[in-house]
Amino acid sequence: MEGGSGNNSAPPSTTFDKSKVLDVKPLRTLVPVFPSSPQTPPFVCAPPSGPFPTGFTPFYPFNGPQPNPPDLNQQTHTPAPLRSFRAPCLMERCLEMGTQMVPLMPNKAPCGAAKKQDGDREVVNSVRMRFDALRRRLSRLEDPKESVSRADLKAGKILMKKGARTNARKRVGVVPGVEIGDIFFFRIEMLLVGLHAQSMAGIDCMVVRGEIEDLLAVSIVSSGGYDDEAEDKDVLIYSGHGGNVNSNKKDKQIADQKLERGNLAMERSLHRNNEVRVIRGMKDSISATAKVYVYDGLYRIQESWVEKGKSGCNIFKYKLLRLPGQPSAFAVWKSIQQWREGFSSRVGLILPDLTSGAESIPVSLVNDVDEEKGPAYFTYVATVKYIKPFKLMEPSYGCNCRSACAPGDLNCSCNRKNGGDFPYTANGVLVSRRPLVHECGPTCPCIPNCKNRVSQTGLKVRLEVFKTKDRGWGLRSWDPIRAGTFICEYSGEVIEKVKTRQDGEGEDDDYVFDTTRVYEPFKWNCEPGIVEEDNNDATEEYNIPSPLIISAKNVGNVARFMNHSCNPNVFWQPVAYEQNNESYVRIAFFALRHIPPMTELTYDYGTTRTDEADGNNALHGKKKCLCGSPRCRGHFG
DNA sequence: GCAGCTTCATACTA
């Protein structure tokens, strides 16, 4: 076999003269830097999933890790090739300005000022939620005439203009507030939080200024457009950009890739051995073209080479290895894929489907922490049961639409009940919280998959009931979940009063949903005034005709397993629809933010209003909260 | 400063 293979031995001695093949742009400082530590053990890694294609040509004759990578964001020490050119604070402030060098005022703002634009978890979450609220608002199903295409770009543009972004300063390595495993559904989202500051390009790089100027890759997105190898969970073979490999313009010639911009930055980062953030893009099952991006943490570029692509032109290739010790992210996705395809059995699987077919898709039951064989017995029912006739509203009737209810059609009485605002986007994502969502019901003549029937068409995400470490059983999802996605309703028996121990009838009912509890208000909708049209999204407080208490102690669905959190990722929303000319209210759960796979789903249980005269104790939860959130209230229930 | 270009996007249609 010619041309090397997956081993890491020294490349062939024939030196590759890149200048003959590649249009190398003159650069002030393209000085090769050799690893400084000869005693470093040879790099050992899993081989790439297949042999290199023929035409493989080693590009640089040195590879392997450098023992002490410089921290390029905080110049606390002096790495060999990059001179320590400024005090740390000054450097940071220069970087703050992007690539512009701005004269700095001496003796002014302390270092902390530079951090002001850096995010933390809360800032990052708020930017992302703000973006998605605006995006949903813009993509709401309305009159086709007024429909906005590319609501993601429009929302991004508005927020950029307002400065509603964070971590705008480029940096190598960790981005404050962005966690490994975080998921994104649009490139613009990653730009807004500073994870990857390119709206389309796959390689993001940064100019480092000193006495020598250098270009570094800071993040890459591998999203399938090029011929990458992304099968191994810790290894990524990434292709350089350019050469119009992925061009959608027919008249463009396919050409050799050039060692410029992103490609050059990758090359420099190989030699500087700096960490590169890797975002893995994959197909999202929500639609044929939709994508989901997973932040998979930090990698280092191990080697690079040039090979001939299918077109016969030169393509740069970079082999990246994931740094050890990071929480798994992409690996979780790979495992789920295996479970789904039945290639590997799930550790701790107790039941493949605890609903026994009551739901259209299975809900697995898993315990990989202890010996408990399952939760206490209950009867699974997919939807809430009104035991006695429970008239919640005046008689009312559904719509008269023939096919699917059209957004903006005010002849549709369901639309009118929603104030003319269709509650869902074309994907079936909730646009905004509101006092009460009116869906089309069983008596509406519109088609079963009318876009205004979201909470009554069963589970859509693949759920799993699992044993938590310290909070009993919990609920999580195999699928990534977009903010606003319907998760499940709260099923059970409608009761009139919550049983408590004081009633002398045994133990407390822990499986209760109760609208009379006090719930922390929170803002989820797009702020008013940002989109120029009348909207009543300002009201997020629920409003239902009479209190609703549901017990899932004996009869219930997956919702009974959702635990409480003071910083939840799920919220509830009352939904009403017609049945026999009466309107019934149900409790539907929606994703509060994007939720990565295998993340526990939680909502805020609220606090019981006590009737006792004890004013001080009128609002206090009975149970100690273990949610672990920095904003934990301590008690709930 | 700005116009033009490139870019591992997206959403639609056929």
Added chain:
DNA sequence: CTAGTATGAAGCTG
């Protein structure tokens, strides 16, 4: 369902 394509925004380049 896949392929084609129309439209797109940010950041770099000159």
